[in-house]
Amino acid sequence: MTTRIGRERPLTVGIDVGGTNIRASVVDGAGEVLDTVQAPTPHSEHALEDGLERAVRELCGRHRIDAVGLAVAGFVDETRTSVRFAPHLPWQDSPVASRLSERLGLPVILEHDANAAMWAEYRFGAAAGTHNGVLVAIGTGIGAALLVGGELYRGSFGVAPELGHLQVVPNGRACPCGKRGCWERYCSGTALVETAIEILATDPTRSTILAREVSRDPGSLTGRRVAGAAQDRDPVALDALADFARWLGLGLAFVSDIFDPDLVVVAGGVSSSAPLFLDEAREHYAASITGARHRPLARIRTTQLGEGAGMIGAAELARTALGTGPPTVGADGADASAAGRESARSSTRETASGGRAGARR
């Protein structure tokens, strides 16, 4: 294990606080993950913070760490110090940043996990060099983030954007958020299953693979399994994927009509099946967006950093909050990632004075 004492740029820890696991990594200024620890997510507030402290202390034993960033699947307040609500975590209106900071003696920042992933893709991955971008992390639902003018857009109260819960079908499928017809009920891994089951219900004789599986155990079907069956040319699975592609294109067209992004990054578990739906989604996007023939269309790409993106982004935002982060895209639209890599080679002080801060707070 390399001890990094004496590096020019500070090392920070990024933590992905998921409902199942905590994953904490030491990340350097070039977005490289140097060391990782993982543990199951405890279910009480105190035990969760004990677990986070333990993970960071273990990493601090092997590296000199200057700050910590947490990527949280939930609502983070506009000061990025408290978790308002997280459906799979025990925190509610909890001042997590100050409590952890006190325990660790280090600066701690919080960020919504999709925002953190967007920031990582912007700095080091699929969104490098973009100016206005959208990220949709599609898994059981849709986590979304917006990059506007090279900065994360968090809204007035820290909760933007909740794109997955835009209502696209009045009185449509029920959503755990309490509404009906939310976009993610038609465009997620969960939606693939629901669509496949709906198709089978109308004509159970159509599919050999999926019909057999569903008749054995209707609860066993997963989005990954539907994608696998589509790979094997199962007609019901192919129809479910086609429906998913239609909703992805349509939803991204809605979003683009509002924000006019130059890039969309499709991330999350479903993105690994992108060859099955992405081209079709692009066609639906172009067909649904306003004035498609008279405007450039956003590129739609898949994630480059995969499931580590949230962690890497949280670590990078923690570094930025220290005042030693890289400049974001300048007025001339220069490639921020290249600028960041360049600044990683220069001294901390030079970087701090070399451009405007990436984080707004």
Ligand SMILES: [Zn+2]
């Ligand atoms: Zn909803």
